[in-house]
Amino acid sequence: MNAVTEQSEPVYVKLAWCKGCGICYSLCPTKVLSGNDLGKCVVTAPEKCTRCRICENHCPDYAISVMGVSKS
Amino acid sequence: MLPQLEKYFRTERLPHIWCPGCANGIIVKSLVEAIDKAGLDQDKTVIVSGIGCSSRAPGYLNFNTLHTVHGRAIAFATGVKVANPELNVIVVTGDGDGTSIGGNHLIHGARRNLDLTVVLFNNNIYGMTGGQYSPMSPHGAKATTSPYGNVERPFDICNLVTASGASYVARGNSYNTGQLTNLIYKGLQNKGFSFVEALSTCPVYFGRKNKMGKAPDMLKWQKDVCITKEAASRMTAEERAEKIITGVLHHEEMPEYTELYQKVIDKCQGGRA
Numbered sequence: 001m002n003a004v005t006e007q008s009e010p011v012y013v014k015l016a017w018c019k020g021c022g023i024c025y026s027l028c029p030t031k032v033l034s035g036n037d038l039g040k041c042v043v044t045a046p047e048k049c050t051r052c053r054i055c056e057n058h059c060p061d062y063a064i065s066v067m068g069v070s071k072s
Numbered sequence: 073m074l075p076q077l078e079k080y081f082r083t084e085r086l087p088h089i090w091c092p093g094c095a096n097g098i099i100v101k102s103l104v105e106a107i108d109k110a111g112l113d114q115d116k117t118v119i120v121s122g123i124g125c126s127s128r129a130p131g132y133l134n135f136n137t138l139h140t141v142h143g144r145a146i147a148f149a150t151g152v153k154v155a156n157p158e159l160n161v162i163v164v165t166g167d168g169d170g171t172s173i174g175g176n177h178l179i180h181g182a183r184r185n186l187d188l189t190v191v192l193f194n195n196n197i198y199g200m201t202g203g204q205y206s207p208m209s210p211h212g213a214k215a216t217t218s219p220y221g222n223v224e225r226p227f228d229i230c231n232l233v234t235a236s237g238a239s240y241v242a243r244g245n246s247y248n249t250g251q252l253t254n255l256i257y258k259g260l261q262n263k264g265f266s267f268v269e270a271l272s273t274c275p276v277y278f279g280r281k282n283k284m285g286k287a288p289d290m291l292k293w294q295k296d297v298c299i300t301k302e303a304a305s306r307m308t309a310e311e312r313a314e315k316i317i318t319g320v321l322h323h324e325e326m327p328e329y330t331e332l333y334q335k336v337i338d339k340c341q342g343g344r345a
Contacts, residue, residue: 017086021093021275026288057249058291060097061087062073 010049010067013041017063024055024064073101080104080114082134089128091199093287095246095273099193100129102249102270103162106256117160120149122174125200126166126193126272143173146181149188157330160260163190167208168198171227175207182236182265186329189259192229195272203277214281230269234322239264241322245271247295251318258320264328271298271316 011032020039025031030048033041033055041055041064049066056066073081081104090096107117120138121127122145130137136159140148145163153161170178170192181188197215198204205215205222208229212221234241240262244252252270259266273279273290284290301319304312 019087019092021287023093023288023291027291056073057101058098058247060090060094060287062081062097062101063087065073065075 009043010046010051011043011055012065012067013043014063014065015040017061019061021060023058023060027054027058029054074105077101077104077108080107080134082132085132088132090125091274091276093273093275093290094125094195094199095271095287095291096126096129096193096195098246098249099126099191099252099270099272100132100164102244102246102252103129103164103191103256104133105249105253106260107162109253109257110260112160112260116158117162118149118152119162119164120145120152121164122166122169123200124166124169124198125195125274126164127169129164129193143169143175144177145169146174146177146188146190150177150181150184150186153186153188154330154333157187157334161188162260163188165190165192167192167194167196167229168206171207171229171232178233179236182233182238182267184329185237185239185264185326187263187265189256189262189266190268191256191259192267192269193272194229194269195274195278196226197274197278199274199277203274203281209278213278215277216281230267230321233265233267237265237326238267238322239324239326239328240266240320242267242320243269243271243316243318245294245298245316245318246273247291248298248318251300255320258323262323264326 018040024041025033032049034044036042053066056064118136119130121130123142145165149161149163196209203216205218208226209222211225242255244255275287279290298318299315304317
């Protein structure tokens with residue numbers, strides 16, 4: 001599930017499980033995430049991530065993993 | 073998902089069958105987080121469900137699971153718990169399954185104060201069978217079987233279960249996942265009938281019929297409409313009218329069924345055992 005171990009990428013998205021509901025990028029407070037042509041989650045601005053884990057907590061499909069700890 | 077929660081899922085079964093944006097997945101994650109926090113042994117935990125969208129959850133959870141007939145989840149769970157009082161028994165049910173077809177089992181489970189934790193996923197509609205209104209659909213809500221608005225009034229299921237005799241009753245929502253996790257955790261800790269109503273969303277039927285927007289809009293609606301019990305106590309009756317009150321609504325220590333039953337067994341066996 002958490003295949004990526006590199007700490008450089010804050011958000012790992014398992015696209016095979018993503019159904020493109022749009023919850024993650026609608027709720028993301030710093031707009032790290034956005035939707036691709038199918039509405040599935042893509043990481044577009046990883047440097048803005050504060051690791052608040054709102055996307056991870058609200059992803060109904062368990063497709064998102066946030067690495068590292070919160071900055072706040 | 074947090075890596076430590078992975079062991080609680082049958083990952084080879086994922087992704088689940090729930091529609092895009094269905095909040096059932098969020099509630100299941102909260103349930104699993106609560107189980108992790110409570111440190112329950114997976115081999116000593118049984119998850120029982122009935123029929124419906126929410127009742128598919130045990131199929132994805134790596135515990136002893138039981139997917140039973142419509143509305144009878146609490147009846148099966150009663151059997152499991154009474155025969156094996158050492159097991160932690162959790163019931164996953166939906167608003168149609170738990171309050172309509174299984175309404176009788178729910179009130180009698182609460183009356184006995186049997187040590188179960190019931191998590192009722194309330195999406196206000198029968199999602200799996202095509203969007204018929206349920207006993208939890210709000211008055212005036214549109215559904216396949218109420219195209220001009222629901223004539224009936226819904227249950228306040230938390231009040232019903234409290235009145236039936238449950239020792240712990242709480243309500244959470246799928247936006248405030250931390251709160252929901254804590255409410256389920258307290259339910260798992262409580263010795264007796266613990267009932268948690270978790271507000272779910274059905275963007276495909278309930279949301280679309282009632283023009284509530286897409287899945288993120290429904291979650292944001294929950295964020296706006298839900299207030300804690302503490303906040304509600306500072307509001308006037310008019311301000312409170314349109315709100316949904318969340319938090320621990322009832323908690324009272326009461327004698328638990330399996331302990332009382334064990335006393336009967338001891339008495340009948342005259343001290344042998």
